[in-house]
Amino acid sequence: MRAGERAYRELRADIVSWRLTPGQVLGEVDLSERLGISRTPVREALSRLTADGLTEPHSGRGVVVSAISGEDVRALYELRDTLDCRAAELAALRGNRETFRQLADELSHAAERLSDDPDHVAYYALVDRMDAEIDAAAQNPYLQQALANVRLHLARVRRLSTSNPARLAVAAAEHEAIARAITEGEPALAVATTRVHLRNALSNAMRTPELAPVSPVAS
Amino acid sequence: MRAGERAYRELRADIVSWRLTPGQVLGEVDLSERLGISRTPVREALSRLTADGLTEPHSGRGVVVSAISGEDVRALYELRDTLDCRAAELAALRGNRETFRQLADELSHAAERLSDDPDHVAYYALVDRMDAEIDAAAQNPYLQQALANVRLHLARVRRLSTSNPARLAVAAAEHEAIARAITEGEPALAVATTRVHLRNALSNAMRTPELAPVSPVAS
DNA sequence: AATGCCATTCGTGTATACAGAGCCCTTGTC
DNA sequence: GACAAGGGCTCTGTATACACGAATGGCATT
Numbered sequence: 001m002r003a004g005e006r007a008y009r010e011l012r013a014d015i016v017s018w019r020l021t022p023g024q025v026l027g028e029v030d031l032s033e034r035l036g037i038s039r040t041p042v043r044e045a046l047s048r049l050t051a052d053g054l055t056e057p058h059s060g061r062g063v064v065v066s067a068i069s070g071e072d073v074r075a076l077y078e079l080r081d082t083l084d085c086r087a088a089e090l091a092a093l094r095g096n097r098e099t100f101r102q103l104a105d106e107l108s109h110a111a112e113r114l115s116d117d118p119d120h121v122a123y124y125a126l127v128d129r130m131d132a133e134i135d136a137a138a139q140n141p142y143l144q145q146a147l148a149n150v151r152l153h154l155a156r157v158r159r160l161s162t163s164n165p166a167r168l169a170v171a172a173a174e175h176e177a178i179a180r181a182i183t184e185g186e187p188a189l190a191v192a193t194t195r196v197h198l199r200n201a202l203s204n205a206m207r208t209p210e211l212a213p214v215s216p217v218a219s
Numbered sequence: 220m221r222a223g224e225r226a227y228r229e230l231r232a233d234i235v236s237w238r239l240t241p242g243q244v245l246g247e248v249d250l251s252e253r254l255g256i257s258r259t260p261v262r263e264a265l266s267r268l269t270a271d272g273l274t275e276p277h278s279g280r281g282v283v284v285s286a287i288s289g290e291d292v293r294a295l296y297e298l299r300d301t302l303d304c305r306a307a308e309l310a311a312l313r314g315n316r317e318t319f320r321q322l323a324d325e326l327s328h329a330a331e332r333l334s335d336d337p338d339h340v341a342y343y344a345l346v347d348r349m350d351a352e353i354d355a356a357a358q359n360p361y362l363q364q365a366l367a368n369v370r371l372h373l374a375r376v377r378r379l380s381t382s383n384p385a386r387l388a389v390a391a392a393e394h395e396a397i398a399r400a401i402t403e404g405e406p407a408l409a410v411a412t413t414r415v416h417l418r419n420a421l422s423n424a425m426r427t428p429e430l431a432p433v434s435p436v437a438s
Numbered sequence: 439a440a441t442g443c444c445a446t447t448c449g450t451g452t453a454t455a456c457a458g459a460g461c462c463c464t465t466g467t468c
Numbered sequence: 469g470a471c472a473a474g475g476g477c478t479c480t481g482t483a484t485a486c487a488c489g490a491a492t493g494g495c496a497t498t
Contacts, residue, residue, distance in 0.1 A: 060489070
């Protein structure tokens with residue numbers, strides 16, 4: 001694989017997983033030595049991260065990892081509500097019913113198996129699959145890209161939130177409700193169930209104490 | 220200014236204004252000679268254009284200017300409807316009333332002066348200002364960025380559409396209606412007026428004959 | 439002691455050189 | 469005459485060298 005691509009994915013994973021914390025300075029020379037590649041692909045990776053909004057230029061001092069505040073989470077969920085509701089609506093209009101019927105069935109079983117899977121990898125994989133199916137059903141690449149961007153930022157937040165087992169069980173039921181609404185071809189219900197799910201997800205996310213701090217970096 | 224930044228803006232302007240047409244191959248060496256800079260900043264510019272979706276990688280042959288079809292326009296307006304309606308709704312909730320009252324007044328006068336201004340630069344500047352005010356009022360940087368992306372792509376389409384004077388007069392009235400809805404702090408009405416405007420704008424855009432052709436580039 | 443100025447130094451921005459990979463053209467064979 | 473294989477060539481991907489700019493630390497001055 002291309003070195004720039006590897007560097008981008010590695011740094012992105014480091015940021016999303018909070019191995020790189022907000023305010024951390026990413027120097028090109030440091031990174032090129034740490035990753036064992038030259039500065040050119042490092043520059044490409046940093047450019048892409050900055051375009052994604054995960055890093056910010058730091059006047060003459062390279063780039064720093066972006067801070068993410070409670071206000072950011074509010075704004076992100078506001079946008080996610082806009083995009084996810086529309087995607088669910090479009091999926092209800094254009095999606096294949098059998099696909100979402102099967103997803104709903106699997107989700108109803110997934111809630112029962114949450115305790116068997118300590119890290120809930122199976123559940124998260126199922127949610128990711130549902131996101132992908134909604135994207136495909138919406139048949140709108142621009143909407144899909146916008147959603148991918150929001151999900152990238154919210155993935156950072158999820159790593160902070162406590163994965164409360166009780167919340168996960170409720171979330172699974174909410175996802176199932178969305179899938180059933182899409183299965184039945186009811187766009188208004190798909191929007192409503194999505195909105196309910198996102199409101200609850202936001203409430204849960206905002207319980208995270210780390211989301212209050214102000215950015216340690218001067219702008 | 221940085222050479223990479225200049226190259227990015229110049230190429231982006233060339234693509235939006237259709238001086239560079241879809242399928243056009245952008246070679247790094249050609250561009251570096253044409254722009255009088257080295258390949259490094261050219262690479263940065265091409266990376267950013269590809270991230271924006273204005274160009275696409277062309278397996279081993281650099282990047283080519285992306286095609287834009289009628290289907291793309293439909294998808295773009297679908298996303299724009301989602302984002303613009305939400306932005307207008309938020310502006311009605313959070314915006315400064317006096318700002319939008321003044322915009323509405325200026326728009327009502329702008330329609331009268333359309334014939335005085337052959338290229339309608341004053342009108343378009345006013346619309347751009349209104350977009351900026353809505354962005355600011357929505358107070359959501361992520362929504363703002365998503366909107367900027369959609370507007371970038373639709374700017375390409377606008378250059379193809381015939382700027383019918385009659386349509387512009389109606390569009391000015393539609394913008395005024397949106398501004399008045401925001402002024403009065405009525406989110407539902409702001410959404411409705413925005414939706415009406417976008418539906419009419421889409422109908423007008425789809426009249427462009429060039430939007431049917433298939434991409435001349437093999438994918 | 440605090441503050442402003444200057445030199446040093448680190449880091450990015452740019453240019454260029456090199457290597458590997460993909461494509462096209464040519465040539466040989468069926 | 470057509471198709472396939474191989475070589476050459478051009479292109480991108482990467483590495484490195486150089487220059488300019490900003491930030492920082494020290495020093496002098498008030």
